[in-house]
Amino acid sequence: MSNLSDSPDRFGLVSRAFHWGMAALFAAQFLSAAAHWALPRESALRGTLWSYHTNLGTTLFLLVLLRGVWGLLNLRNRPAHANFIGQAAKLGHLALYALMVIVPAVRLVASAGGTRGFSYFGISIFPARETAIAWTQVAAEWHGAMGWILAALVLGHxxxxxxxxxxxxxxxxxxxxA
Ligand code: HEM
Ligand code: HEM
Incomplete structure (x- = not known):
């Protein structure tokens, strides 16, 4: 058990698996967003990279919730942050967590109230509606911008x-x- 859980000296196996596994998946997710932003609509590469965006984004959303629960269970045993810079790092990590939740959440809420319906790996989660629920669409307008802010924070991190x-x-x- 001790290897799996965090300790004051280092993050345990589970936290490290979450951290590096999700780091790799985030790299793929940002690549997909970059293709959507930079490549012309008719580009086959854009089509390929964009094809997994919603499935991977939803997977990342589920993973960050599990990671958050694990982080809270280990909160007292994690490597500590002393001094002012350490406290700033803590705030930075909190901002990363907040955006890792909010960025996919606003799109999922929009899908729940939208006219297109939503499937996760082929399984229907939200059926299509005749008319969209207006409030569900509002925050999703910020999805892309907040996604790029998250990317910038990750680069700083x-x-x-x-x-x-x-x-x-x-x-x-x-x-x-490591
Ligand atoms: C090459 C890429 C990365 C490197 C070298 C790296 C490095 C690190 C290191 C050394 C820590 C421990 C810091 C501490 O205890 O103060 C850490 C923690 C953390 N990292 Fe990264 N990181 C990378 C990618 C990412 C990505 C892509 C994300 C999220 C999108 C992320 C989110 C976090 C968070 C939230 C923590 C706090 C501990 C936790 O709850 O897991 N990191 N990272
Ligand atoms: C952590 C997960 C996610 C990240 C980091 C992310 C990131 C991004 C970014 C940066 C863009 C802007 C691309 C551009 O500038 O052209 C974008 C667009 C988009 N994303 Fe995501 N996304 C995530 C999850 C999701 C999920 C779960 C869905 C659907 C349920 C989704 C659907 C879309 C759609 C439809 C667009 C194009 C329209 C728009 O910009 O809002 N994304 N995403």
Missing amino acids: IAMAVVWHRLIKRDDVLSQM
């Missing part, structure tokens, strides 16, 4: 881990998650 902790401070923060 990687820079802090690699440049600040690994190259400048040369501390063991990266190895706590």
Whole structure:
């Protein structure tokens, strides 16, 4: 059990599996969003990269909920954040969590109240409606912009881990998650 759970010295196997597994899936999700943004509609590559966006986005939504529960169960045993910069890192992680939930959630709410219906890997989750429920569509207008803010935060997060902790401070923060 001790290897699986977090400890004050390092993140346990489950947290590390969530972290690196989801990091890889987020890379694929941002690639799909970038293709949607940058490539012409008729591009076959855009079609391929976009084809998994809703299934992967929904999977990430479910995973972040599980990861959040696991994080809360381990909250008292995780590597601590001392001083001011450590507290700022905590806030940064909280912002990552908030956007990891909100970005897919607003689209899923829009799908629940929208006219197209919604399926997850071929299983119908929300049936199509004749008319959309107006309020469900409002926040989804911000889905793309918030998704790009999340991408920018992730880039900052990687820079802090690699440049600040690994190259400048040369501390063991990266190895706590590696
Ligand atoms: C954490 C998960 C997700 C991330 C990071 C994400 C990210 C993004 C980003 C950055 C864009 C903008 C692309 C552009 O500029 O052209 C976008 C667009 C879009 N996403 Fe997602 N997405 C996620 C989950 C989902 C889910 C679960 C759905 C559907 C249920 C969805 C449906 C769409 C649609 C329809 C668009 C195009 C319209 C728009 O920009 O709102 N996404 N997504
Ligand atoms: C190459 C990519 C990445 C590297 C090198 C990296 C590195 C790290 C390190 C070293 C920690 C521990 C920091 C600490 O204890 O203060 C951490 C924690 C964290 N990372 Fe990353 N990370 C990467 C990608 C990502 C991505 C893509 C996300 C989310 C979209 C993410 C979200 C988090 C969160 C929320 C934490 C807090 C601990 C937790 O609840 O899992 N990271 N990361």
